[in-house]
Amino acid sequence: MANVGAVGEYHKGIRKRYTKLAHLRHDDDVCRVNNSKSSTTRSRPHAARTSRAASNNGNGRLDSVSRVYQELRELIVWGQLPPGARIAERAVAERLGVSRTPVRSALHRLQQEGFVNSVGSGRDQRLIISPVTARDGREVFLVIGHLEGLAARIATTLSVTRRRDVARRMRECNREMEAESRRGGDAARVFDLDLQVHRTYVEGVVGPRLAALHEAIKPQCERYARLYISVLMDELSTSAREHDAIADAIAAGDPVRAQRAAETNWHNAADRLTRIIAQHGERGNWHAWTPDAGPPHRTRAANGRRSAEKRH
Numbered sequence: 461m462a463n464v465g466a467v468g469e470y471h472k473g474i475r476k477r478y479t480k481l482a483h484l485r486h487d488d489d490v491c492r493v494n495n496s497k498s499s500t501t502r503s504r505p506h507a508a509r510t511s512r513a514a515s516n517n518g519n520g521r522l523d524s525v526s527r528v529y530q531e532l533r534e535l536i537v538w539g540q541l542p543p544g545a546r547i548a549e550r551a552v553a554e555r556l557g558v559s560r561t562p563v564r565s566a567l568h569r570l571q572q573e574g575f576v577n578s579v580g581s582g583r584d585q586r587l588i589i590s591p592v593t594a595r596d597g598r599e600v601f602l603v604i605g606h607l608e609g610l611a612a613r614i615a616t617t618l619s620v621t622r623r624r625d626v627a628r629r630m631r632e633c634n635r636e637m638e639a640e641s642r643r644g645g646d647a648a649r650v651f652d653l654d655l656q657v658h659r660t661y662v663e664g665v666v667g668p669r670l671a672a673l674h675e676a677i678k679p680q681c682e683r684y685a686r687l688y689i690s691v692l693m694d695e696l697s698t699s700a701r702e703h704d705a706i707a708d709a710i711a712a713g714d715p716v717r718a719q720r721a722a723e724t725n726w727h728n729a730a731d732r733l734t735r736i737i738a739q740h741g742e743r744g745n746w747h748a749w750t751p752d753a754g755p756p757h758r759t760r761a762a763n764g765r766r767s768a769e770k771r772h
Contacts, residue, residue, distance in 0.1 A: 524562035529569055531556065536575050536589055537683045543592045544744025547576065573676055574600075575683075591744035594737040597684045598730045604681050605726025607674050611662045612706055612722035616715040618665065626661050627711035633657045634703045641696045647689045650696070655682070657703050661710060661722075687743070688736050695732050702728065 532552070535541040549567065553560045567587060570576040577590045590596070615626055637653035640646070662674055685692060702725040709718035 524558050525565045525569075528552070528556055528558060528562050528566035532566060532570060533575060533679060536570070537679050537686065539683070539687055541589050542744065543589055543687075545589045547587050547589060549587075574680060589744065591742060592684060592687060592737070593742045594734050597733050597737060600677065600680045600684065601726050601730035601733060604674070604677050605723045605730070607670065607677065608658060608662060608726065609719040609723040610670060611666045611674070612710060612718040613715045614667075614670075615661045615665050615710045616713045616718045620713070623713060624711050626665070627707040630657050630660045630703060630707040630710075633660065634700050634707070638696070638700050641693060647693060650693060651685065651689050654685075654699070661706065684733060688733065688740070691736050691740065692732065698732075699725065699729065 532541070532547075541547065547567070549560055549563050552567075553563045556563070567576055571578065571587070574596075575590055576587050578585060579588055580586055615623055618626065633653050633656045637650055637657065640650050640653065662671070666674070702721065705721040706718060706725060709721050
């Protein structure tokens, strides 16, 4: 089982890889974004597609809101805006070179989607990057499991040729993912291959409503998975077998089995995530602590380790 240090080393690599996109500074607990316009489209193709679509709508304000929203969401998902960090509207506006109006709109949307939380009250009210907790992570994984269960079911209604092609591409990504893991390859590469397995039976298969729901929730799953990727890789062989079960059911045109296989994969992933967070702790939830409420929440596993340390 990988340790917390391994997770930390992974994030150092991610920060180095995307240093052209953003730099983080924590001054008085205010997370400030230093934007560089040169690398966003190269580093994140999906975000680039969304940004291009927004830029063609002819509305400058909407374009600004979309750009701020996309950049902030990517930074949150990739862990460069860490859980619990305070985020200041004025600082974001200065760093991205926009007015505070589109920043306010973007932050409101991020708050609605669960990426940003409001804490405190009155003059002490402030926005923070949403904490990473076992309860929230489990809920997000179960929600996306039901959405992808529907997607897998819909995939079985495709023509024989199309559904077999979907299954073939899923298996190819799955084999490459396993091979990369056995070689001890880049964790980010393994993660991207895992995303591609799931994307194969969703994109171009489901209708626009299900696609929109999936697009809104899936990045939240990515956020949790990227934070704990080095530890989750120890469970990769189990996940790969579950992927094969989804592909087999789609190829066979069995809607009940396909839906059940996809939901089972995500239910098991939720169990794995909950277990890992219990071992390594939640992140960013110190803002909810008050002096008269006792020490901040710790998971049962973390409390057990702390008690053992005291005995020794």
